[in-house]
Amino acid sequence: xxxxxxxxxxxxxxxxxxxxxxxxxxxxxxxxxxxxxxxxxxxxxxxxxxxxxxxxxxxxxxxxxxxxxxxxxxxxxxxxxxxxxxxxxxxxxxxxxxxxxxxxxxxxxxxxxxxxxxxxxxxxxxxxxxxxxxxxxxxxxxxxxxxxxxxxxxxxxxxxxxxxxxxxxxxxxxxxxxxxxxxxxxxxxxxxxxxxxxxxxxxxxxxxxxxxx
Amino acid sequence: xxxxxxxxxxxxxxxxxxxxxxxxxxxxxxxxxxxxxxxxxxxxxxxxxxxxxxxxxxxxxxxxxxxxxxxxxxxxxxxxxxxxxxxxxxxxxxxxxxxxxxxxxxxxxxxxxxxxxxxxxxxxxxxxxxxxxxxxxxxxxxxxxxxxxxxxxxxxxxxxxxxxxxxxxxxxxxxxxxxxxxxxxxxxxxxxxxxxxxxxxxxxxxxxxxxxxxxxxxxxxxxxxxxxxxxxxxxxxxxxxxxxxxxxxxxxxxxxxxxxxxxxxxxxxxxxxxxxxxxxxxxxxxxxxxxxxxxxxxxxxxxxxxxxxxxxxxxxxxxxxxxxxxxxxxxxx
Numbered sequence: 001x002x003x004x005x006x007x008x009x010x011x012x013x014x015x016x017x018x019x020x021x022x023x024x025x026x027x028x029x030x031x032x033x034x035x036x037x038x039x040x041x042x043x044x045x046x047x048x049x050x051x052x053x054x055x056x057x058x059x060x061x062x063x064x065x066x067x068x069x070x071x072x073x074x075x076x077x078x079x080x081x082x083x084x085x086x087x088x089x090x091x092x093x094x095x096x097x098x099x100x101x102x103x104x105x106x107x108x109x110x111x112x113x114x115x116x117x118x119x120x121x122x123x124x125x126x127x128x129x130x131x132x133x134x135x136x137x138x139x140x141x142x143x144x145x146x147x148x149x150x151x152x153x154x155x156x157x158x159x160x161x162x163x164x165x166x167x168x169x170x171x172x173x174x175x176x177x178x179x180x181x182x183x184x185x186x187x188x189x190x191x192x193x194x195x196x197x198x199x200x201x202x203x204x205x206x207x208x209x210x211x212x213x
Numbered sequence: 214x215x216x217x218x219x220x221x222x223x224x225x226x227x228x229x230x231x232x233x234x235x236x237x238x239x240x241x242x243x244x245x246x247x248x249x250x251x252x253x254x255x256x257x258x259x260x261x262x263x264x265x266x267x268x269x270x271x272x273x274x275x276x277x278x279x280x281x282x283x284x285x286x287x288x289x290x291x292x293x294x295x296x297x298x299x300x301x302x303x304x305x306x307x308x309x310x311x312x313x314x315x316x317x318x319x320x321x322x323x324x325x326x327x328x329x330x331x332x333x334x335x336x337x338x339x340x341x342x343x344x345x346x347x348x349x350x351x352x353x354x355x356x357x358x359x360x361x362x363x364x365x366x367x368x369x370x371x372x373x374x375x376x377x378x379x380x381x382x383x384x385x386x387x388x389x390x391x392x393x394x395x396x397x398x399x400x401x402x403x404x405x406x407x408x409x410x411x412x413x414x415x416x417x418x419x420x421x422x423x424x425x426x427x428x429x430x431x432x433x434x435x436x437x438x439x440x441x442x443x444x445x446x447x448x449x450x451x452x453x454x455x456x457x458x459x460x461x462x463x464x465x466x467x468x469x470x471x472x473x474x475x476x477x478x479x480x481x482x483x484x485x486x487x488x489x490x491x492x493x494x495x496x497x498x499x500x501x502x503x504x505x506x507x508x509x510x511x512x513x514x515x516x517x518x519x520x521x522x523x524x525x526x527x528x529x530x531x532x533x534x535x536x537x538x539x540x541x542x543x544x545x546x
Contacts, residue, residue, distance in 0.1 A: 059216070061219070078216075078217060078218070078219040078267075079214045079216065079217070081254070100258065101255050101258065102251060102255055102322060105319065105321060108321055114295075114324045115320065115321050115324060116321055116324050116325050117251075117321045117322065117325065119254075120249075120250050120251050120254045120255060120322075120325065121250050121254065121325070122219065122247070122250065122254065122267075122269075124219045124269070125247065125250065125269055125271060168320065168321065171320075172320070175295075175320065176299055185455070186454075186455050187320050188320075189319055189320075189454075189455035189456040190318070190319020190320055190321045190322065190456055191319075
């Protein structure tokens with residue numbers, strides 16, 4: 001495979017954007033109905049609306065979240081998990097919902113630099129805290145070393161668990177972890193991969209650790 | 214998920230006043246303290262927990278690990294499991310606690326889960342977690358389908374005809390062996406609860422799991438001064454190598470002098486309806502020369518009252534081998 005093949009194309013149009021912008025389709029109105037805080041800007045990009053523009057639906061409460069260095073003023077149902085808030089309200093869909101019960105790790109994000117499961121947290125618990133999602137690690141043009149290593153090592157198949165794997169792997173770099181593969185496997189055990197890409201995931205992480213340490 | 218009001222109390226007193234309005238601090242509580250959320254949010258999604266008010270205590274100043282005046286350790290209720298397990302003094306002087314925590318859950322969950330929450334971790338019994346099924350713990354008087362159903366992972370010690378749910382915590386097993394004290398601030402002031410008195414056996418009130426009353430806030434845990442020269446080990450046996458609950462586990466704290474056991478503290482996990490301290494097994498060891506036959510004798514004694522269910526008879530021998538191996542390994546360390 002040539003270097004060129006490794007180049008990721010910017011994910012545009014995404015399935016979500018297609019649904020949201022495909023005019024009067026039933027799918028568009030259904031999805032939009034679940035995302036009351038979204039607006040379509042002139043450029044056709046999806047952004048979280050300023051709080052003043054968000055409809056004050058009964059039962060919702062205001063919250064200020066700082067995600068990937070950007071401040072978001074939102075109104076949410078108090079029951080909203082951090083995961084659903086990131087995906088549905090802020091429309092950052094890199095973070096995935098797998099089991100939604102803290103058993104798979106697909107929803108892993110960083111809060112104040114530490115990895116947590118966003119499905120077992122209420123968004124309201126993180127008012128004012130620093131949240132990082134996979135979108136905040138790097139871009140297709142300037143990837144985080146861990147993202148580049150996952151790509152180079154073919155550390156995925158279907159890709160659904162990948163953003164959670166990468167968020168865990170990046171956090172692991174700052175955690176107490178022995179140098180051997182077994183230590184990496186133990187600290188990555190909270191991220192399940194149904195395709196079974198584990199061997200390549202460990203390899204990708206060890207490549208980065210050897211280069212950085 | 215049931216609709217609730219999210220409240221961030223300004224201080225401890227405000228948290229306690231609000232929590233005291235709950236009709237119970239046990240199953241069915243209408244006011245709940247929120248720590249890491251790793252148990253509570255999971256159960257709220259399943260409608261097993263349906264609080265009307267959730268009190269976020271994460272920003273109360275309960276997150277410190279400090280030396281206590283007697284030379285022991287004072288651990289705040291909202292200290293995260295990973296911070297406790299990686300604390301230098303815990304690793305060095307209370308290593309059984311560090312090992313137990315690091316054997317539990319995943320790195321992400323350990324970053325979230327609090328000490329206070331882990332003390333109150335709920336059972337993983339599938340009937341408790343499924344509101345379509347009867348469960349005496351969730352709905353008193355509705356019955357226990359686990360007794361004739363899926364009970365492979367459930368308790369063989371401390372069960373009753375009303376409930377056989379296992380306490381799933383690893384941390385608690387080490388806390389039992391270290392003889393921790395739980396410090397609670399309630400409406401009537403502070404009180405200290407010896408670890409072994411915190412959890413209750415199910416008896417005919419399995420919905421009641423601890424001695425806590427409405428308004429009781431666990432503020433911190435204290436560990437007594439470390440046992441000088443002790444050998445400590447946590448051994449956990451489970452269906453997979455990581456990220457799985459114990460089928461059987463053992464926490465041992467031993468000291469030896471001239472080959473004889475002078476101090477022994479033993480607790481078992483994965484087998485009891487509460488974290489299972491075995492004074493009987495300890496008595497078998499103290500004063501004896503450390504030897505394989507004595508370890509096995511202690512294990513036999515620890516499991517003397519074990520009562521298996523239809524699918525978990527294997528746990529009796531598993532727990533015996535777990536404890537025997539833990540004692541052997543600790544002595545050799």
